Each structure stands twice: as structure tokens, then as C-alpha cells.
Amino acid sequence: MARDALTPENARRYWQETSRLMWIVLAIWFLLGLGLHAFSDTLNKVVILGFPLGFYLAAQGALIGFVVVIFWYTRRQNAIDEDFNLSED
Numbered sequence: 001m002a003r004d005a006l007t008p009e010n011a012r013r014y015w016q017e018t019s020r021l022m023w024i025v026l027a028i029w030f031l032l033g034l035g036l037h038a039f040s041d042t043l044n045k046v047v048i049l050g051f052p053l054g055f056y057l058a059a060q061g062a063l064i065g066f067v068v069v070i071f072w073y074t075r076r077q078n079a080i081d082e083d084f085n086l087s088e089d
């Protein structure tokens with residue numbers, strides 16, 4: 001399918017897949033950003049290398065998770081774009 005052949009039906013399906021992916025990423029981002037910190041008191045009872053686990057996850061774990069989510073999102077979005085022949089060359 002060429003770019004100019006993107007029918008309204010295909011455009012709707014493309015937006016549904018892109019929107020679904022966006023909501024999944026937002027849910028993961030929310031869980032990493034806020035959900036993880038909700039359990040910090042419980043996690044702080046576990047100590048690793050002299051640091052409470054809650055502190056470590058807030059300082060390092062969430063940031064690593066954010067970077068992984070960004071790379072996963074871009075790969076998945078590129079796959080959606082290729083499925084609809086909207087990828088950049």
C-alpha cells in the first residue's frame with residue numbers, strides 16, 4: 001500500500017494500534033514512576049550493598065526502566081509504521 005493509498009479504514013486501524021501502544025506505555029510509565037514508590041517503605045526493609053532496596057529502585061531501577069520502555073516503544077512504533085507502509089526511509 002502506497003502512502004497515497006492510505007484509506008480512511010486503514011488510517012483508523014493505524015490510529016487504533018498507535019493509540020493502544022501509547023496507553024500501554026503510559027501505564028508502564030505510571031507504574032515505574034509512581035507505583036514503584038508506593039511500595040518504597042516495604043522495599044526499604046531489604047538492604048542491598050548497604051542501600052535500601054526502595055531507594056535503589058527509585059534512584060536507578062526506575063530510570064533504567066524508563067530507558068528500556070523508550071527503546072521498546074520506538075521499536076514497536078516502527079513496526080506499526082512498517083505494517084501500514086508509513087515508515088521513514
